Amino acid sequence: MKKLYITMALAAASQVASAQEAANTPASLEWRRQQNLWEQSGNPAGLKLDKPTRYASVLGGYEAYGGDFRRPQQGASGNRQLVQTEGGLDAGIFYLSGKFNYTRDAVKETKFNASIIDPYRGMPFIVADLNASDWTLQHYDLQFNAATRAFGRWSWGLGAQYKASSGAKQRDIRTENYYYSIAVKPGVVYSLNDRQHIGFNLEYSNMKEEGSMSNVNTYVDQTYYELYGLGTAVSQVGSGRTNNYEGDAWGGALQYAYKGDISLLVDATYKVEAEDLQISFTVPRDGASVLRKSWKANVTLQKQTPRFLHSLGLQYYQRDMDGIQYITERDPLSGWKSLARYVRSTYGTQEAGGIYRITAKRGEEYSWMADLSAMYTKLDDKYLMPASFKKIEQVYTQAGGKVNIVLPGNKESRLLVGLNVGYNRNFTAGYGYNGAHPDYPTVTELETNDYRYLASDYVKLELPVTWSSKIKEGGRQAIFVKACGRYWKTSSYEFNDRYTVGGSVGVNF
Amino acid sequence: MKYIKQIVAALAVPLLLAGCKKIEEARDAETIGAYGVNITAPVDIPGVTSTAGLKIVFENFAEGFKLEKELTAGTTKIEGLIPGMYSINISGRVEAANGEVYYLNGAKINYPIIKNNSAIEIPVSGLKVSPLVFSEIFFAGTNPFYFRNQFYEIYNNSDETIYLDGLYFANLTPATATTTLPTWPAEDGSNYAYAERIWKIPGNGTTYPLQPGESFSIAQWAANHQLPQYSPTSPINCFPAEFEFNMDNPNFPGQPAVDMTHVFYNASASKGTLPQYLVSVFGGAYVIFRVPEGEVYDPVNNASLRTRNLGSTSTMQYAKIPIPYILDAVEAGNNQNSINAKRVPSVLDAGMTYVGATYNSLGVARKVGATNADGSPIYTDSNNSTDDFERGVVPQFRRHGAKMPAWNHTK
Numbered sequence: 001m002k003k004l005y006i007t008m009a010l011a012a013a014s015q016v017a018s019a020q021e022a023a024n025t026p027a028s029l030e031w032r033r034q035q036n037l038w039e040q041s042g043n044p045a046g047l048k049l050d051k052p053t054r055y056a057s058v059l060g061g062y063e064a065y066g067g068d069f070r071r072p073q074q075g076a077s078g079n080r081q082l083v084q085t086e087g088g089l090d091a092g093i094f095y096l097s098g099k100f101n102y103t104r105d106a107v108k109e110t111k112f113n114a115s116i117i118d119p120y121r122g123m124p125f126i127v128a129d130l131n132a133s134d135w136t137l138q139h140y141d142l143q144f145n146a147a148t149r150a151f152g153r154w155s156w157g158l159g160a161q162y163k164a165s166s167g168a169k170q171r172d173i174r175t176e177n178y179y180y181s182i183a184v185k186p187g188v189v190y191s192l193n194d195r196q197h198i199g200f201n202l203e204y205s206n207m208k209e210e211g212s213m214s215n216v217n218t219y220v221d222q223t224y225y226e227l228y229g230l231g232t233a234v235s236q237v238g239s240g241r242t243n244n245y246e247g248d249a250w251g252g253a254l255q256y257a258y259k260g261d262i263s264l265l266v267d268a269t270y271k272v273e274a275e276d277l278q279i280s281f282t283v284p285r286d287g288a289s290v291l292r293k294s295w296k297a298n299v300t301l302q303k304q305t306p307r308f309l310h311s312l313g314l315q316y317y318q319r320d321m322d323g324i325q326y327i328t329e330r331d332p333l334s335g336w337k338s339l340a341r342y343v344r345s346t347y348g349t350q351e352a353g354g355i356y357r358i359t360a361k362r363g364e365e366y367s368w369m370a371d372l373s374a375m376y377t378k379l380d381d382k383y384l385m386p387a388s389f390k391k392i393e394q395v396y397t398q399a400g401g402k403v404n405i406v407l408p409g410n411k412e413s414r415l416l417v418g419l420n421v422g423y424n425r426n427f428t429a430g431y432g433y434n435g436a437h438p439d440y441p442t443v444t445e446l447e448t449n450d451y452r453y454l455a456s457d458y459v460k461l462e463l464p465v466t467w468s469s470k471i472k473e474g475g476r477q478a479i480f481v482k483a484c485g486r487y488w489k490t491s492s493y494e495f496n497d498r499y500t501v502g503g504s505v506g507v508n509f
Numbered sequence: 510m511k512y513i514k515q516i517v518a519a520l521a522v523p524l525l526l527a528g529c530k531k532i533e534e535a536r537d538a539e540t541i542g543a544y545g546v547n548i549t550a551p552v553d554i555p556g557v558t559s560t561a562g563l564k565i566v567f568e569n570f571a572e573g574f575k576l577e578k579e580l581t582a583g584t585t586k587i588e589g590l591i592p593g594m595y596s597i598n599i600s601g602r603v604e605a606a607n608g609e610v611y612y613l614n615g616a617k618i619n620y621p622i623i624k625n626n627s628a629i630e631i632p633v634s635g636l637k638v639s640p641l642v643f644s645e646i647f648f649a650g651t652n653p654f655y656f657r658n659q660f661y662e663i664y665n666n667s668d669e670t671i672y673l674d675g676l677y678f679a680n681l682t683p684a685t686a687t688t689t690l691p692t693w694p695a696e697d698g699s700n701y702a703y704a705e706r707i708w709k710i711p712g713n714g715t716t717y718p719l720q721p722g723e724s725f726s727i728a729q730w731a732a733n734h735q736l737p738q739y740s741p742t743s744p745i746n747c748f749p750a751e752f753e754f755n756m757d758n759p760n761f762p763g764q765p766a767v768d769m770t771h772v773f774y775n776a777s778a779s780k781g782t783l784p785q786y787l788v789s790v791f792g793g794a795y796v797i798f799r800v801p802e803g804e805v806y807d808p809v810n811n812a813s814l815r816t817r818n819l820g821s822t823s824t825m826q827y828a829k830i831p832i833p834y835i836l837d838a839v840e841a842g843n844n845q846n847s848i849n850a851k852r853v854p855s856v857l858d859a860g861m862t863y864v865g866a867t868y869n870s871l872g873v874a875r876k877v878g879a880t881n882a883d884g885s886p887i888y889t890d891s892n893n894s895t896d897d898f899e900r901g902v903v904p905q906f907r908r909h910g911a912k913m914p915a916w917n918h919t920k
Contacts, residue, residue, distance in 0.1 A: 222866075235844055290535070330689075333692065333820070436573020
């Protein structure tokens with residue numbers, strides 16, 4: 001499988017190696033992406049309307065992170081290696097873009113997760129144990145988008161994404177997990193006239209994650225907890241269980257775009273997902289299900305002047321999730337039967353935000369940009385019976401900017417230096433547990449510390465620096481070196497800080 | 510080439526329909542709410558016409574939910590239940606028309622309450638009060654992985670002398686709590702418990718008298734486990750035990766305690782080749798029983814008193830123990846959530862006890878209901894180990910002032 005990914009990535013890169021001349025600095029790629037509103041909408045049929053260019057980029061990098069300001073199921077520290085490639089090919093009759101990411105993540109001393117690769121992917125029904133353990137993770141992400149030229153008033157497009165991950169917990173109770181998801185997104189755009197376009201796309205995705213838990217030291221049976229949400233748990237002793245998650249999702253999106261003195265794109269998306277957990281492959285039992293419904297709306301306005309691009313983006317996101325539990329009965333001959341299922345918990349997320357950005361143009365790139373953004377987030381999670389709750393309301397504001405410094409020489413050398421400063425202010429926070437066994441660590445540690453994390457005010461600093469230069473004078477290929485540091489400092493009594501530092505080297509073709 | 514569209518459609522359509530089905534099923538899930546049930550408890554004892562006043566207990570172990578009410582005359586409406594799997598127990602004393610007092614008991618184990626206002630009928634009957642009860646059981650062993658200090662203490666809970674000679678002890682199958690229960694012959698009905706291995710107390714009929722308020726212990730190996738070469742951190746020294754399960758292992762030789770007589774293992778009277786009589790450190794299911802006078806119990810030679818698990822291909826034979834023979838039964842599991850893997854019929858033990866971990870040096874001990882004039886205990890025996898036992902106690906012999914029989918070898 002790895003060979004397939006590498007072959008496809010290299011093929012994508014080599015296809016565009018002889019592309020037409022265009023600015024190829026990191027700032028120029030960002031500048032083009034900022035104006036590609038259809039690309040941001042996610043409807044592949046609109047990509048040709050973005051006036052795309054040929055480009056390709058490949059990078060390899062390393063990141064390390066640590067610090068105690070983290071959610072309980074995140075690693076105390078860790079590091080990751082990553083390889084990323086992406087490119088676009090405009091062949092006139094169609095446009096094709098592709099992307100491939102590979103990440104290897106060594107997560108250190110994570111707790112309360114013994115069964116799932118990503119405990120924060122919206123699946124509350126997992127197994128938690130009390131042993132702090134390392135996890136080794138690998139992620140592959142392969143995607144492409146293709147768009148036709150306009151046939152009359154109609155343009156057509158198709159997007160697809162394939163993700164695969166594997167994960168292994170390194171301490172009893174161990175687990176070895178395999179995850180994949182595949183998504184297909186067909187789309188269409190109807191042009192009312194040269195300035196106005198209406199788009200529509202569908203999305204279907206399918207996922208599966210399976211994991212088998214076991215003990216290497218079979219003499220010591222471990223205590224573990226089957227989580228049902230907000231601290232509700234059933235404790236067990238032994239070597240865990242086999243988990244099989246399978247999910248499907250359907251979605252659709254509508255877009256309206258206007259291009260004149262002002263560019264406008266309005267995008268509204270709805271998606272519904274269901275994911276079932278079955279326990280054991282030999283005698284399967286319905287473990288739980290989730291139903292996720294999400295709405296998303298974005299409005300982007302852009303105004304270009306001879307010197308500047310002004311962008312205003314507004315966004316709203318809402319996700320309502322139901323946690324469904326089963327009542328099952330074991331029949332000695334036919335196995336497990338599900339007698340009933342009930343929505344036992346609900347999880348609500350709302351986000352509303354806006355960003356204003358001003359970008360100073362310089363040829364096919366920008367000389368500087370500055371932005372100001374704010375995001376309101378509300379979490380409203382409930383376990384219905386016995387009633388427990390977790391509520392969070394906060395606003396994150398951020399100011400930032402980047403300066404693209406021209407360095408001396410004839411190789412279009414640049415130093416792109418950025419700074420982002422953010423502040424998270426919590427307004428409402430509460431966690432109340434009224435279920436059985438309030439002394440379980442799933443309540444006293446896992447959920448209580450998660451609530452404390454989510455309720456924390458903090459400051460975030462981010463400093464990205466990128467140096468780039470063409471490899472040969474007059475050539476197209478540009479090498480770049482990126483370094484980025486992020487630092488979170490909280491005023492919480494329970495936590496202190498968190499950091500991420502990393503760097504990468506790559507080439508734009 | 511012309512078939513490509515059809516092939517793609519044939520593959521894609523079932524996939525997409527499956528995706529729709531998953532979403533539709535999730536959408537159909539009902540939002541949980543409190544349910545009520547209507548309970549009737551018919552009783553077949555002459556002269557007892559009403560079960561009003563009996564205690565009814567609903568326990569949902571997975572939810573940690575317990576609701577206790579009193580039955581009224583006729584149908585009793587119970588409100589406020591979380592839908593789920595319940596252990597429902599009815600117990601209490603009633604006075605019959607002739608003035609006799611009965612201890613009544615009825616139960617439904619792993620009963621699904623999934624419909625609001627449903628009717629549930631729980632027949633209740635008079636409970637046979639056992640003169641001998643398990644008063645203490647230690648099965649978990651001691652860290653690291655020392656299991657030879659398992660023992661079972663049995664107490665004379667009556668006011669009469671009982672001769673232990675011929676008293677049987679057995680552990681039931683499956684060895685550990687599991688939801689994969691065996692399949693037994695349909696013609697057996699609910700008339701038997703199924704044992705993996707059976708032992709018997711030797712004697713000529715009057716060799717081992719047990720006075721009221723006295724107890725005796727049967728140890729896996731009746732040695733002083735606290736010696737340096739065994740398990741110095743063992744909470745118990747089993748040397749004073751009255752009996753032991755001697756498996757003739759030269760590395761762990763017989764002790765002064767009296768050897769139990771081996772009766773049955775896999776259709777044979779022979780002990781087999783296992784080096785010790787180890788019952789699961791997760792907790793097993795144990796019974797003591799006595800064969801009524803005039804009856805013969807020989808599961809080795811009488812094929813109708815043994816069977817294999819019809820749900821498996823294994824040829825392993827298990828002994829059938831008629832339910833009326835059984836004096837006391839205790840079921841132990843991993844923890845409170847093992848109740849959904851119950852092995853013992855509810856008529857013998859409507860609950861389950863546990864210590865929550867293996868090799869933690871903790872045991873279970875029966876609760877004291879009252880005290881005799883001489884200070885010895887009268888133990889609680891409601892046929893429900895969940896209620897009757899203290900869990901996670903440091904094991905000891907003869908707690909609560911139980912007395913040692915005169916024939917104990919240390920006297």
